[in-house]
Amino acid sequence: MPKLEPAFLVGEFPNPEPMLAATRTLREEGWKVELYTPFPVKGMKEALGFTGRTVPHAFVIGGIVGAVGGFLMQVYPNIVYPLDIGGRPMVAVPAFMMITFELLVLCSVLTGIATMFAKNRLPRLHHPLFDATRFHLASDNRFFVSLALVDGADEAKARSALERQGPSSIEKVGGEVPE
C-alpha cells in the first residue's frame, strides 16, 4: 500500500511581500509550510528559515573525489605499465594537473546537481498541488503558500490560520484515497 500524501491547503497571494510575511508567521506558528513563486524572491530564505548546506557540501565532496580519483587514475597505468620516455618521470605531476582539474570540475558538478535534484525529490512529474485550480499561475505572476496537513493536523484550525494571513483564495487539494 503506497503511503498516502498529506492534504494541502493552498493560499494565493497577488504579491510577494504578504506571501513572505504569511510564510514566516505560519512557520513560526508551527505549521509545515512551503511557498511557491514564479521566480526566486528576495527574502524567501529567511521566511522559510532555510539553512540547508547539503548542496554546496556535495559540490565540495564531489570535487575532492574527482580530483584525487583523477590524479590516481593517471598515476596507476604509469606505475603498472611503465614506459621510459627519455628518462622522464613516471609520475609527471605538472602534466597530470590538467586532467585532475577537469575531473574535479566534472565530478563536483555532477554530484552537486544530482544532490540538488535528490534533495528536492525531483523529477516527480505529478504532485497534488498541481490539482489546485489556480496553481498554474505559480509559474506566471502569482505567489502561493501551502500548509501540509500532516497527520493529526486540524484542518479547520489550519484554514483559519491561513485565512488570518489574508490570501485572495484558499483551496484544499490532495489527501484523498487514490481510486
Add this chain to the structure above:
Amino acid sequence: MSDRTRDSNYHRITGEVVSIPPKFPAPITWAILFGFSMIGVGLLILSVIMVFTRGVEIWGNNIPVAWGFPIANYIWWIAIGHAGTLISAMLLMMNENWRNTTNRFAEAMTLFAVTCGGLYPIVHLGRPWFFYWMAPYFSTMTVWPQFRSPLTWDFFAVLTYLTVSLIFWYIGLVPDLAAARDRATKRRWQVFFGLFALGWRGSGTHWLRWRQAYVITAAIAVPLVVSVHSEISMLFAAGPIPGWTSTIFPPYFVLGAAFSGFAVVTMLAVVVRSLLRLKDLVTERHLDMLGRLTLACGLMTAFGYVAETYTSLYAGSYEAQTVMDRFTGPYWWSFWGAVVFNFVPIQLLWWRKIRVAPVFTFLIGLSVAVGMWMERYMLLVTSLYRDWLESSVNAFQGTFWDWALFIGFIGLFCAGFLLFVRFLPVIAQFEVKEQVAEEGHA
C-alpha cells in the same frame, strides 16, 4: 511602480517568452533558414561518409601539416562556445542583470558549438572507430591512454566542458519549461514541456537549493573555460615548434576565444530579436553591452598579437623566421586577413550608434568570426608546413572536402540553434521577472 503594473509585467514577460514555441511568430522565415541549414547537414553527412570510406587523404592534410582544417576548426568552434559560458556564468557571478535575456541562447550556442568542435577530432582520427581508446577503462588487454601525452587532455577537457555546459543550460531551463508547461494548451506541448520540466513547481525550498547549485556551477564554469582553452593552447605550446612554443599562448587563446564568441553571440542576438520579435526584451542596451565586450576582448587579443610578434622577434632565430614568414610568406593572406578582419571593423564599436545598430553589429560579428578562423588557420599552417628539414617542407591547401565538412558543421550548428529557438524558451523569463521585482524595470 505600483503592484498592478509589476504584476502585469510578469504576466507579459511569461506570455512573450513561453508562447513562442506554440505560436511561432515567423514560421516561414524559420522554415527557409532551417531548410538551408539542413542542406548543410546533408553536406556534413556526405563529407563524413566520404572521409570514413576513403580516409583522410581526401583532405589537404599532409606531413608535416597533419592537423590541417580539422584541428583549426576544432579550436574555432570550441572558442566560440566559450563566450556562452562566460556571458552566463561570469556575469551571473558579477550580478550583471543584463545577462538575463542573453544567457539562454548564448548557452545554447555553447552547446552546439562544442558539439561541432568535439566531433572534429574524432572525424580527424585516421581510424575513428577506435575513438573510445581515448577513454580510460579496464580493457582485457590492460591498455591505457598515455597520460603523459598532452593529447589525452583534449578528451577530458571537451568531455567535461560539454557535460557541464549541458547541465548548466538545462538546470537554468527547468523553471522556464515548467512555465511553458503551465501555459501550454495543446496536449503534445503539455507532454513535451511536462516531461522536461521534471515536475518543477516553484517551491521556495527548491528554488533555494536550485540557486545554490546554479551559482556554484557558474563559479566552477568560469575557471573551466579558462582551463579548457588553455589546454587547447598548450597542445600547441607544449611542442617544440617555432611560432607555437610560447608562454603567451594560454591567455592569448582564452581572450581570442572570448572575442570570437562574443562576436557570434552578437550575431545570434540580432537574429533572435528580429526573428522572434523580442525587441523589448533583447534591447539596444544588450547590443550595446555585447559591442563593448567584443571591443574590449578584441583589443586584448590585439595586444596578444603585438606581444607574440615582439617576443618572437626578440627571440630571433627560428621564431623570428616563422614570424617573418607569416608576414610575407605564402600564407601572408591568413595573417593579414586575421589582422584586418579582427581589428579594423571593431574600431567602429567605439561609437554607441554603431553598437546599437543591428546590421552593423551583425556584420562586425561576422568579420570577427572570419578573422578568428584565419588566425587559427595561420597559427596552424604557418608553423607546421616548414619543418626543420628541407625535405619535410610541404605546402598545405584545403580541398573541396575540407570546405564541405566545415560548411556542413556550420549547417549542423545553425540547424541545432534553430531547433532550440523553435521549441524551447529562448529567454530566461523567470530571471527577467526577478530583475523586474528587484529593479522595477526589465
